[in-house]
Amino acid sequence: MILHDFTGEVVAANSSLAQQCSSVVERRVGRQAALPELFLDPLTPLPLADAAQPSPAVRYVYLILASRPYAHETINRNVRALQRPGVLEPAALGTNESNLFLLHLDAKMSDDSAEALRSAVSSRPDVYFLRRRRHVMWAGWSMILSLLDVMSSLLERKLHFEYLITLGDADLTTRVHGEIESFFARFPGRSIMSIVQRKRDPRRYSTHESFRGFCWVRLSIYLYVLLDTGRLYLYICIGLHLDIWMSISIYVSFVCYICIKYVYTYIYLYLLYIYIHLSLNKYI
Numbered sequence: 001m002i003l004h005d006f007t008g009e010v011v012a013a014n015s016s017l018a019q020q021c022s023s024v025v026e027r028r029v030g031r032q033a034a035l036p037e038l039f040l041d042p043l044t045p046l047p048l049a050d051a052a053q054p055s056p057a058v059r060y061v062y063l064i065l066a067s068r069p070y071a072h073e074t075i076n077r078n079v080r081a082l083q084r085p086g087v088l089e090p091a092a093l094g095t096n097e098s099n100l101f102l103l104h105l106d107a108k109m110s111d112d113s114a115e116a117l118r119s120a121v122s123s124r125p126d127v128y129f130l131r132r133r134r135h136v137m138w139a140g141w142s143m144i145l146s147l148l149d150v151m152s153s154l155l156e157r158k159l160h161f162e163y164l165i166t167l168g169d170a171d172l173t174t175r176v177h178g179e180i181e182s183f184f185a186r187f188p189g190r191s192i193m194s195i196v197q198r199k200r201d202p203r204r205y206s207t208h209e210s211f212r213g214f215c216w217v218r219l220s221i222y223l224y225v226l227l228d229t230g231r232l233y234l235y236i237c238i239g240l241h242l243d244i245w246m247s248i249s250i251y252v253s254f255v256c257y258i259c260i261k262y263v264y265t266y267i268y269l270y271l272l273y274i275y276i277h278l279s280l281n282k283y284i
Contacts, residue, residue, distance in 0.1 A: 036145060039132035041153040047125040048087065048098040049159055057096035057160035059084065060180075063150050064167045065136060065143070067106035069113045071169035072120040075103065078167065083126055084177045096160070099177065101127045104146050107135040 003011040003018050011018045049056045062082060064075055079101050087098040103121070105114050121127045132149070136142045147166060154161070163184060198205045 036148075038145070038152045039130075039134070039149045040156055041130050041132065041149065043102075043128065043153050043157045043159065046100065046128060046159070048093070049100055051093050052096040052098075053094055055160060056158065058098050058100040059096065059162055060099045061150075061154065061159075061161045061164045062099060062101045062167055063104065063147065063164065064101060064169065065104050065106065065146060066114075066117055066169045067109045067136065068169050069110065069116075071109075071113060072116040074169050074172050075101075075117060076120040078171070078173050079121055079124065079127060081173050081176050082180070084181075088125065098126055100159075100161070102130055102150055103127060104130045104136075104150075105133050107133040109133075 003021055011021075044050075046056065049058045052058070060082075062078075064078070066075060082101075083099050084097050086092055087095065092098075101121075101124075103117070105117070118129065122129070130150070134142055134146050134149070136146055151164065154164070196204065
């Protein structure tokens with residue numbers, strides 16, 4: 001390996017700089033990435049995709065992340081609007097024109113909400129429920145892991161498709177399959193991402209930056225801790241089972257702190273902190 005300095009001159013191989021650089025390069029080349037554990041799903045059965053000839057294929061794959069109690073309403077509407085008309089008819093069996101909907105049920109989704117979603121769409125041959133469930137945090141790495149799970153599973157399954165599209169149960173489509181197909185036809189072979197520049201939406205960026213400074217730690221089903229990770233402060237300890245109005249008040253105070261950041265919010269949080277301790281002592 002030949003090293004050059006900023007003037008273009010060759011650095012002597014026996015120099016301290018050359019030896020240090022060579023050592024760093026060798027460690028980097030020999031290092032193996034510590035990839036996270038991925039949940040590979042067998043993705044079977046897929047009646048419409050497996051019926052396609054000559055190999056399993058669909059047009060679009062939709063990954064829909066579900067966690068909300070109304071997921072059965074929005075997802076039921078979306079799968080009906082986004083499926084290609086007529087592909088569920090017996091006469092269309094064997095084509096590769098159908099779309100596949102992969103549903104990920106968040107690990108924190110309630111049993112009742114999950115059952116309502118299954119009851120709404122499980123009878124459809126174009127819907128598949130992923131078997132491993134992750135605890136997904138919005139805008140967190142867990143969302144990427146769920147996507148990587150699906151991508152790895154699709155590659156392992158050797159399922160042919162044109163696009164993988166990610167949605168959430170809060171998304172409600174205003175377009176149908178034909179319109180989406182026409183849009184993608186304008187950009188063949190391209191991956192499409194929506195990126196909003198900071199100068200066009202400064203409020204969104206500043207809000208996200210504020211949220212990154214905090215961490216919610218779940219101690220039990222009723223107990224959370226809010227940490228200011230930037231200054232290592234423990235602000236509040238929430239006992240949700242004590243008083244529903246107290247819980248609502250805590251959430252409101254947190255929003256006020258993010259939006260206003262005035263000293264009055266600090267005072268309010270401190271008084272609320274005292275109130276919680278008094279309540280805990282009362283109930284204990």
